[in-house]
Amino acid sequence: MKVAIQGIKGSYHHQVAVELCGDVDLLECDSFDQLVIAVSNGQVDKGIMAIGNSIAGSILPNYSLIREQKLHITGEYYLNIEHQLMALPGQDITDIIEVQSHPMALLQCKPYFRNHEQIKLVETDDTAAAAFRIAQSNKRGIAAIASAHAAQLYGLEIISGDIQEVKKNATRFVVVEKSNGFVKEVNKATINFTTGHQPGSLGEILITLGKLDINVSKIQSIPIVEKPFLFSFVADLEFKRMGQFEEAKLELGILVESLVILGIYKSHSL
Numbered sequence: 489m490k491v492a493i494q495g496i497k498g499s500y501h502h503q504v505a506v507e508l509c510g511d512v513d514l515l516e517c518d519s520f521d522q523l524v525i526a527v528s529n530g531q532v533d534k535g536i537m538a539i540g541n542s543i544a545g546s547i548l549p550n551y552s553l554i555r556e557q558k559l560h561i562t563g564e565y566y567l568n569i570e571h572q573l574m575a576l577p578g579q580d581i582t583d584i585i586e587v588q589s590h591p592m593a594l595l596q597c598k599p600y601f602r603n604h605e606q607i608k609l610v611e612t613d614d615t616a617a618a619a620f621r622i623a624q625s626n627k628r629g630i631a632a633i634a635s636a637h638a639a640q641l642y643g644l645e646i647i648s649g650d651i652q653e654v655k656k657n658a659t660r661f662v663v664v665e666k667s668n669g670f671v672k673e674v675n676k677a678t679i680n681f682t683t684g685h686q687p688g689s690l691g692e693i694l695i696t697l698g699k700l701d702i703n704v705s706k707i708q709s710i711p712i713v714e715k716p717f718l719f720s721f722v723a724d725l726e727f728k729r730m731g732q733f734e735e736a737k738l739e740l741g742i743l744v745e746s747l748v749i750l751g752i753y754k755s756h757s758l
């Protein structure tokens with residue numbers, strides 16, 4: 489099976505690919521844009537993409553990418569993220585003047601650097617790639633934020649461990665595919681809808697879902713790019729029986745202006 493991830497071996501995406509699919513043939517992508525295109529044109533069977541983090545919040549553009557490429561969410565995975573600060577061996581924090589990492593990882597570790605004002609934070613495409621480049625260039629004074637696995641793979645030394653803002657830090661990843669295939673034991677769906685601008689229109693939708701005993705585990709407004717300051721909503725719905733969701737689709741169909749099912753899949757929890 490061929491699986492596209494954002495980043496290279498040793499990234500958190502890689503960790504999730506191994507957890508979900510075992511020893512797979514990886515397509516390492518430089519960006520989420522490249523990843524969704526690889527899934528869409530059939531270059532890979534699946535893509536794995538981060539969609540949100542418990543400290544840094546949702547990765548909003550990824551919802552639009554899934555929708556634009558007409559991909560289906562066929563699974564989800566929550567991964568505990570423990571960020572390590574790493575550099576070439578034999579240095580400590582006072583030797584470091586620059587730290588490179590993925591923007592989401594930098595956001596999750598920001599408070600740590602308040603006590604180290606000499607350090608400049610620089611965004612890169614991926615946590616593991618930042619570690620790899622430091623090892624390749626043999627540059628001292630520069631550190632990366634990445635996983636312990638990346639430190640081991642690229643021969644870097646951990647200067648400071650678990651530097652994320654809080655101990656309990658998790659990222660939610662989704663599996664995306666070109667078709668929705670056959671997913672067993674489904675109990676969760678992600679939908680994207682727009683409502684009219686009447687008082688109570690969103691409330692009515694939430695009440696309808698509540699009456700069907702469907703739990704809205706997340707609701708997120710997403711900018712509609714062509715219509716400044718108008719928003720669509722992405723909602724994650726949890727149910728016990730597929731019949732509940734079938735009924736919700738019928739009832740919401742009358743209440744919303746537009747409705748797209750981004751995926752129906754089996755939920756995962758930490």
Ligand SMILES: O=C(O)C(=O)C[C@]1(C(=O)O)C=C[C@@H](O)C=C1
Pocket residue numbers: 494495498499500501502538541569590592593613614615616659
């Ligand atoms: O750079 C990586 O290792 C990634 O897998 C990317 C990513 C992200 O896109 O949010 C994944 C998990 C962490 O929250 C930080 C970065």
